[in-house]
Amino acid sequence: MLDYDFGPGHPLKPERLRRAIALLQAVEPLDVTDPGMDARNDVLRVHDPHYVDVVHALSSGDRLPDTLVRQHGFGSLDNPAFIGMYEASLAYSAGTARAAYEVREGAPLAFGLAGGLHHAHRSKASGFCIFDDPAIAIAVLRERFDRVAYVDIDVHHGDGVQWMFYDDPHVLTCSIHESGRSLFPSTGWVEETGEAFTSLNVPLERDTTGDVWLWAFREGILAALEAFRPEAIVLQMGTDAHVLDPLGHLRVGVEDWWCAVRLIRDFGVPIVAVGGGGYNLTTVPRMWVGAILTLLGRPIPTTIPDEIPAEWGLPSFFDREAAGEGLRREEAEATIQELRPILARIPRP
Ligand SMILES: [Zn+2]
Numbered sequence: 466m467l468d469y470d471f472g473p474g475h476p477l478k479p480e481r482l483r484r485a486i487a488l489l490q491a492v493e494p495l496d497v498t499d500p501g502m503d504a505r506n507d508v509l510r511v512h513d514p515h516y517v518d519v520v521h522a523l524s525s526g527d528r529l530p531d532t533l534v535r536q537h538g539f540g541s542l543d544n545p546a547f548i549g550m551y552e553a554s555l556a557y558s559a560g561t562a563r564a565a566y567e568v569r570e571g572a573p574l575a576f577g578l579a580g581g582l583h584h585a586h587r588s589k590a591s592g593f594c595i596f597d598d599p600a601i602a603i604a605v606l607r608e609r610f611d612r613v614a615y616v617d618i619d620v621h622h623g624d625g626v627q628w629m630f631y632d633d634p635h636v637l638t639c640s641i642h643e644s645g646r647s648l649f650p651s652t653g654w655v656e657e658t659g660e661a662f663t664s665l666n667v668p669l670e671r672d673t674t675g676d677v678w679l680w681a682f683r684e685g686i687l688a689a690l691e692a693f694r695p696e697a698i699v700l701q702m703g704t705d706a707h708v709l710d711p712l713g714h715l716r717v718g719v720e721d722w723w724c725a726v727r728l729i730r731d732f733g734v735p736i737v738a739v740g741g742g743g744y745n746l747t748t749v750p751r752m753w754v755g756a757i758l759t760l761l762g763r764p765i766p767t768t769i770p771d772e773i774p775a776e777w778g779l780p781s782f783f784d785r786e787a788a789g790e791g792l793r794r795e796e797a798e799a800t801i802q803e804l805r806p807i808l809a810r811i812p813r814p
Pocket residue numbers: 619620621703705741742743
């Protein structure tokens with residue numbers, strides 16, 4: 466999983482995962498299972514076989530026509546093809562698939578922290594994402610659960626997952642994110658409801674503060690879950706809504722973000738939790754570990770263990786400076802107003 470690396474200068478650094486795992490092991494030793502890499506069949510649940518072959522060929526160093534490479538999303542600054550990307554993508558997909566199998570077989574909670582790559586489309590890499598592991602988790606859970614919800618708190622719209630299940634009445638996809646006016650992938654509008662009203666989007670303007678974000682989360686996402694009443698949830702925990710994130714422009718702090726995670730836990734159904742975006746090495750590890758502790762019902766420690774190197778810049782789990790409050794409330798209220806008639810049409814069990 467640590468080999469999933471687009472190279473120097475790319476924001477998606479494997480170091481985010483390495484540091485998160487080190488911090489997690491220092492505070493909460495968990496059962497860690499090696500999921501292997503035998504995920505090709507799980508990848509084929511949601512991806513076109515021809516696309517998977519293209520990923521494999523580029524990963525092996527084969528020369529393919531430029532138009533074909535670009536047609537499948539590679540060759541851009543966001544998604545440069547790299548040697549070994551097929552295997553690395555299988556590895557994180559296997560991690561998420563394994564977590565989903567555990568929950569399908571009765572576990573209340575499992576994590577695939579290297580996953581959460583929510584932008585990949587059926588036949589196209591996009592936004593640093595090659596295989597869409599949250600979609601794989603949904604497909605696995607659907608083998609046991611009739612109604613599955615996907616909740617995406619990454620600052621970017623969870624477009625890949627949304628489009629894969631767009632008209633599926635058994636899968637509710639919910640995403641709260643920075644508006645497509647100012648951020649990739651320029652989708653995730655309120656009007657994107659799917660035919661069955663099982664796609665829900667809460668776009669927020671740039672500079673929205675955590676208190677407003679959390680309010681919109683309750684009024685939009687939680688309200689949708691209460692209507693749909695899923696039997697299991699796939700939670701994408703991108704941390705890039707944080708005020709210190711270099712890619713997003715929201716102003717969410719760790720406590721509001723963890724509060725959203727707690728509200729998902731309190732919903733009381735089995736959860737497959739995956740990682741996602743987050744590009745500030747001083748926020749991603751503590752946010753993910755705090756989210757995992759929250760999902761486990763454990764308190765977040767007041768201090769960082771001594772074995773974590775000081776140069777990682779993690780003096781505390783909590784933020785040292787407030788991210789402000791009350792910004793962009795009027796715009797958020799207008800968005801929730803627009804969402805109310807859509808919430809009313811979400812299919813009830
Ligand atoms: Zn993101």
